[in-house]
Amino acid sequence: RDLPRETQFVVKEINVKGLSDKDRREALKEVEVLKKLRHPNIISMHEAFIEGGNLNILMEYADAGDLAQLLHNARGRPFKEERVLDLFVQICLGMHHVHSQNILHRDLKTANILLTRQGIIKLADFGIARVMSSETDMAKTMIGTPYYLSPEICEDRPYNHKSDIWSLGCVLYELLTLRHAFEAKSLSALILKIIRGKFSPVSSSYSREVRSLVDSMLQNSPAARPSIASILTLSFLK
Incomplete structure (x- = not known):
């Protein structure tokens, strides 16, 4: 996995267990949207995977809150x-x-x-x-x-x-x-x-x-x- 060094990440979990195909597609929508967006003022997404009924999205971590x-x-x-x-x-x-x-x-x-x-x-x-x-x-x-x-x-x-x-x-x-x-x-x-x-x-x-x-x-x-x-x-x- 070629991830930038010295960068912190956060994993966002979306529960897709028991979801209909339509709802699962909705959950995957965030991944597709984030993948398209590459900009210094937008949180970047690095990868996504489904594990244990969860869609896990590995994304950039902003370290000073909101x-x-x-x-x-x-x-x-x-x-x-x-x-x-x-x-x-x-x-x-x-x-x-x-x-x-x-x-x-x-x-x-x-x-x-x-x-x-x-x-x-x-x-x-x-x-x-x-x-x-x-x-x-x-x-x-x-x-x-x-x-x-x-x-x-x-x-x-x-x-x-x-x-x-x-x-x-x-x-x-x-x-x-x-x-x-x-x-x-x-x-x-x-x-x-x-x-x-x-x-x-x-x-x-x-x-x-x-x-x-x-x-x-x-x-x-x-x-x-x-x-x-x-x-x-x-x-x-x-």
Whole structure:
């Protein structure tokens, strides 16, 4: 096994014992998606094997936790804009590669964005990713973490890459404010808030450009949201 030296790995186990052929194919989907994705800001997969009723996936280990932990450890002290944008641009570079392969992440959230001690972002958990058969294909399954769900998923409308942009907007908002863009005490109330698209403004201590970017990513209409490629052309992110 030609594995990079001095690299740490983690084995993700997916129980496939007793699964139907269809469900087993779903379990294997993560492997196929990860195999396709080779990028410095995406967790790399090295091999997969079925043993003892488990599908075992050997993947790169990120040794500094995830963004959710980073936000928790901030204990209410906001990050400097420079720090936020460094993290955000890395996430965008990873997502640009994902979208360039016609793949949707579909579960982008702070807990699925990992970090190394060198400060490198690694996107992870493509367990519910979907390989799009074409640019215009619209996925129709309602999945994802409630706080980061796009309005179109909440309303059970077809969706595409722009749904990931909404989730990414929620992540950027969280990096700037240390709280979710949309919060409620019940799922139904949360969905209503998301569909209405009303959220508390980001502090004016951050630049007008970054606040406008959040607003553009959290537009109710998917067509009004920027693509990853267009976000990466913004001068203040370079």
